[in-house]
Amino acid sequence: MSEQVRRGRPGYDRDRILAVAVVVFNEQGYDATSVAHLADRLGVSKAALYHHFDSKEELLAVALERALGGLEAVLAAPDAIDGPVSDRLAAVLRGAVHVLVAELPYVTLLLRVRGNSDVERAALERRRAFDQQVTALVRSAQAEGAIRDDVDARVATRLVFGMVNSLVEWYRPSGPERAGQVADDVLTVALEGLRTR
Structure with a gap:
């Protein structure tokens, strides 16, 4: 079985996801921000986020x-x-x-x-x-x-x-x-x- 290529929203690599997450953390506070908030802001699924980072932490x-x-x-x-x-x-x-x-x-x-x-x-x-x-x-x-x-x-x-x-x-x-x-x-x-x- 061939390995599937993971796809996310174009333009959202690890650095871009991090930059957007920092903006959201600063706007809402880290504790008040969920992975769902981050995924919504980025327009990606939580799974796509987890492809780049293991956790919010x-x-x-x-x-x-x-x-x-x-x-x-x-x-x-x-x-x-x-x-x-x-x-x-x-x-x-x-x-x-x-x-x-x-x-x-x-x-x-x-x-x-x-x-x-x-x-x-x-x-x-x-x-x-x-x-x-x-x-x-x-x-x-x-x-x-x-x-x-x-x-x-x-x-x-x-x-x-x-x-x-x-x-x-x-x-x-x-x-x-x-x-x-x-x-x-x-x-x-x-x-x-x-x-x-």
Whole structure:
């Protein structure tokens, strides 16, 4: 017996299904979205969806990996590892803005997870690890006298990333602000406000 060719709706490969699922998760919330909702939005059967992803949880895991993998890559980039610590911190902030802009729906989803499942808890743990590494960079910059030390490093990190993460609420790729300019503006507001006099 020859193997049957699985057919889905034309144009719906794994990446496209993921992109649509992330939009629906962001609109309705992950918990409130069923596989039936996703299949309806895509105009495919649930079986066609399961051809590409084993479960709704796998869709979430792949989506969150896209956001987290991008952020973790920023910390591993050469300009975040070598050089003066203030330059490394600036590289991380600039890189985080670029990841957020490039992966806007995926980072939006990451920022909305609450830890209601194993997949979400693992993502939150990775986010905490990212924050801790950035906080360590802030502490090092404070120790070197590159930025002011009268603000707790953890608080400074949260405030700066609160600003960066707010981009998911207002930044639109079709708008007038380009990613590079937004990154420059974030660095100016964040680091000029922290610099020693």
